[in-house]
Amino acid sequence: MAWFSSPSDATTRLATAGYLADAATATTSFLAGALEKPLLVEGPAGVGKTELAKAVSRATGADLVRLQCYEGLDEARALYEWNYKKQLLRIQAATDGQAWEETHDDIFSEEFLLTRPLLTAIRRDAPTVLLIDEVDKTDVEVEGLLLEVLSDFQVTIPELGTVAATRRPFVVLTSNASRELSEAVKRRCLYLHLDYPDTEREKEIVTSQVPDLDDKVATQLVTAVARLRDLELKKAPSIAESVDWARTLLALHIDDLDAKAIDDTLGVVLKHSSDTERAVRELKLR
Template sequence: MPLQEHAFADVADVRSRLEAAGYLADHAIATTVFLADRLRKPLLVEGPAGVGKTELAKALAAATDAELIRLQCYEGLDEARALYEWNYKKQLLRIQAGRNDESWDETHDDIFSEEFLLARPLLAAIRRNDPTVLLIDETDKADVEVEGLLLEVLSDFQVTIPEFGTIVASRRPFVVLTSNATRELSEALKRRCLYL
């Protein structure tokens, strides 16, 4: 993965740019954001509802001229809603259209191509070449299995799709995870993040 420029010059730059985006950050917040940017680590922001965790991610996107991609976590969230899924209806139509003309191998290779892939927030953020802030909101509301998926994505910033191959981020998104602390997040996930 090629090196990319850092979003912020120093802690004072973080404070002034967040303020310009409408977010008043104290020294601790600005320092943690600066370190997350420099170390290219996800930022885990924990606290009760309504204290501005999501607003921090929105302000970061505005301050860095980045697109905000949001994964809203909830109980029952699965890989298909977080990462990717196949457009099954379109695949079925393609199979029916090519039923008599082509061999199964040609049809199989065609239906598992870019045209039929539906990118969900995690894959969309990894595939972007432009500055991106990935907000994984209310991480504690998702099932523990989703944390395993996040560990895989956030450790290497790549996604392996069995039928398609491995997609590696050409530009790492700035990742912000929020938690209301309704349940304890795994130590493995916490170790991969800077904590605020």
Template sequence: MSIEPASVEEVTAGLRAVGYLPGESTALVSYLAAKLGKPVLVEGPAGVGKTELAKALAKYLDRELVRLQCYEGLDEAKALYEWNYRKQLLRIQAEASDTGWDSVQEDIFGEEFLLRRPLMTAIASERPVVLLIDEIDKTDQEFEAMLLELLSDFQISIPELGRIDARTQPVVLLTSNNSRELTEALKRRCLYLWVDYPDAAHELEIVRLHTPELSATVADKLIEIVHEVRELDLKKPPSIAESIDWARALLLLGADDLDGQVFRDTMSVIVKHRTDLELVAARVGVRLGGAGAPNGAARTIPTR
């Protein structure tokens, strides 16, 4: 049975219970989306937890997550539906000798011959789902226009079948990394949520939630370093997920401190470009007292 939240506080508690620590605005917009039935456009830098919000909402609301991963060139056939031409051909061959073409044509354009893609799967579901349209900014304006009917009325129009209304109303999240400006028509149909990197205290709480065994000293220093690294001019700043991965790596390796050498030995967990590695090593690694080039010879990481 899908959960219907009664308050913003209930949403906050529910998301925390499934491992997602929302800010106040995130909890508020999530509550409004569930109660008003409005799609949510979630924008922000890559790696701040936009996709994870949809996953957490699905867990909290006890709904299936239906995900459409967007990419350049995505079209209706891959996002919405297409006809199962092979099955249609087999039906035509089976019935052509006994039935007139008009009857066969009417028969082969039924729902049984539709191949449902994520968008149609979401509105055809008997149980309400969470629909994630991930990285919508990678598509073009033509694709956005195709989405408008779904986002406005939770319905789709198929020329051969007519209008298909949603059986249940999904909670819809669209995420964008701001690689291009989205159309005003799409924005008008959505609630809006901007998600940025959390402040140090919030991110520390997130890391501690996922790695409670990590020492407080290492966790505090990890967050301090991550925020320092994000201030540099990098191709890709560390994401929240990478902060958690780094904490898990340090815990696995038994690190009881985060000095310069340990940082250099493990910095590739949060820094993923060669030029970024060099810059971070020169700025942060030197300050911490490490020596040598990134990924170079390393001493043994201290263990408990």
């Protein structure tokens, strides 16, 4: 199955799935499907990196398998594990007459294998989107583990042999760039940097997420957010925060986003006190 037939097809199908992709995102998603290469998505928090993977799975009708990365993630959590307790039971339940060879072969079989996300995604027959989230949070050793999976889509289990993918999953890796990934991982991936959208696209996104929002307020909101991003803030507001802000304004029945309204609701978008002070001063809110 081809994932998307062309970049424009990617745009339309992602849009139906509720994800408004710009040209670069659409082209890169198309290529990731067509070249069957993993897609590494980087960018600031809250611009829709994880959402892209979910949207691809919705748009193509594939199932999503997710591996959330964290410090200390190991092979047993990411790839596979032997069900040790069940193996013990099997040995204890074995009759005395049974030869050791037989038991040995028996306990290292499918029945005792616990598959974790990476192996699950590879073994599935149905189309799958594999999301490896926040890959920069893992230790360097896990990257080595990912290499075999990402380049050949196969996993070698010493007792069972090599399991190769029957159907290559659509792999999305996301990263906040809190650590540089190794060149080896990057080389195997297509790269996409998601950034804050321009005002028009952001307005589309906000209105699609919060359809009840008044058009005038939406325009005021995205201009205000764009101005906040121009200031040198510790954490610039992301799309997720714009949407939150829109919901807040709706809940408070604010139909004109003037200086006072911005000042009152600034806490929704800015999360550092120094950022708030700076915004109040630069935007002359008080």
